Amino acid sequence: NAGVMQNPRHLVRRRGQEARLRCSPMKGHSHVYWYRQLPEEGLKFMVYLQKENIIDESGMPKERFSAEFPKEGPSILRIQQVVRGDSAAYFCASSPGNLGQAFFGQGTRLTVV
Amino acid sequence: QKEVEQDPGPLSVPEGAIVSLNCTYSNSAFQYFMWYRQYSRKGPELLMYTYSSGNKEDGRFTAQVDKSSKYISLFIRDSQPSDSATYLCAMTSQTSGSRLTFGEGTQLTVNP
Numbered sequence: 001n002a003g004v005m006q007n008p009r010h011l012v013r014r015r016g017q018e019a020r021l022r023c024s025p026m027k028g029h030s031h032v033y034w035y036r037q038l039p040e041e042g043l044k045f046m047v048y049l050q051k052e053n054i055i056d057e058s059g060m061p062k063e064r065f066s067a068e069f070p071k072e073g074p075s076i077l078r079i080q081q082v083v084r085g086d087s088a089a090y091f092c093a094s095s096p097g098n099l100g101q102a103f104f105g106q107g108t109r110l111t112v113v
Numbered sequence: 114q115k116e117v118e119q120d121p122g123p124l125s126v127p128e129g130a131i132v133s134l135n136c137t138y139s140n141s142a143f144q145y146f147m148w149y150r151q152y153s154r155k156g157p158e159l160l161m162y163t164y165s166s167g168n169k170e171d172g173r174f175t176a177q178v179d180k181s182s183k184y185i186s187l188f189i190r191d192s193q194p195s196d197s198a199t200y201l202c203a204m205t206s207q208t209s210g211s212r213l214t215f216g217e218g219t220q221l222t223v224n225p
Contacts, residue, residue: 004156033211042119042201042217043157048210056212091156095211102211104149104156 002027004094004105005074012111019079019086021108025094032075033102034067037089049075082112116140119202119216128225132189136202136216139183143204143214146178148187151199151218160200161187192223 005024013019025032034046045059049069060067064082069075079086089109093102119136126132134148145164149157161176163169169176175188185204189196199218205211 006156031211033213035213035215042215043203043213045212045214048212056210059212101147101159101162102213103159106156109154 004092004103006090006092006105006108008108009106010109010111012113013082014113015083016081019082019110021077021079021090021092021110022074023077023092023094023105024074025092026103029094029096029103031095031097032069033093033095034075034077035091035093035104037091037107039088043091046077079110082110084112086110087112114139116214117202117204117216120219121217123220123222125222125224126192128192128194128223130192130223132192132196132221132223134187134189134200134202134219134221136185136204137183138185138204138214140204140206140214141180141183142206142208144207145205146176146185147203147213148174148176149201149203149215150196151201153198157201194223194225197222 032049035043037043047060047067048056064080066078089107091107093104095102117138148161151157163176166178166180173190177186199220201218202216203213
């Protein structure tokens with residue numbers, strides 16, 4: 001039973017480019033969450049999705065960031081026109097229900113140069 | 114004031130020691146409490162999940178929740194060098210659903 005799969009593990013983008021981060025939840029999990037971890041800081045919630053629905057995006061920056069979880073395929077976190085401040089580790093988690101017991105992937109480390 | 118406070122450490126102990134890690138929180142609505150372990154440059158790994166107050170034991174790990182004091186703890190018995198990692202507390206409420214609020218993590222080193 002594979003865990004939460006994220007790819008790519010490392011992503012380098014120049015300022016102004018787009019970053020696409022992908023997340024496949026654990027088998028049987030229909031709830032997906034994205035978190036961001038800045039250097040020397042804790043994990044900060046970004047967005048919570050179920051299939052084809054954004055349930056809670058209260059942690060998402062208002063501009064340049066979007067997320068989706070289509071009926072088929074992985075969840076995608078998209079960052080447009082990246083800036084240096086977007087450099088961070090982005091973690092995806094999934095759970096079978098909507099309370100706790102979230103299992104995390106290995107993360108995508110985004111570096112903006 | 115942060116919703117969840119966690120001493121970042123670093124905490125260094127000899128092998129075999131009992132380790133105590135703690136978090137305090139301010140939101141009385143929190144009911145679900147978790148501890149995650151994160152090795153360097155890896156994803157957080159769920160160690161313990163508890164609901165409301167009380168104790169939960171799993172092998173060398175014991176989680177305690179005291180809702181009246183808004184205080185949670187993780188104890189590690191017979192600590193091993195492989196326990197060296199950052200430990201993150203996380204919590205949520207019925208209304209927050211799975212929007213976990215994390216502490217900043219405590220960096221632990223267990224010396225052989």
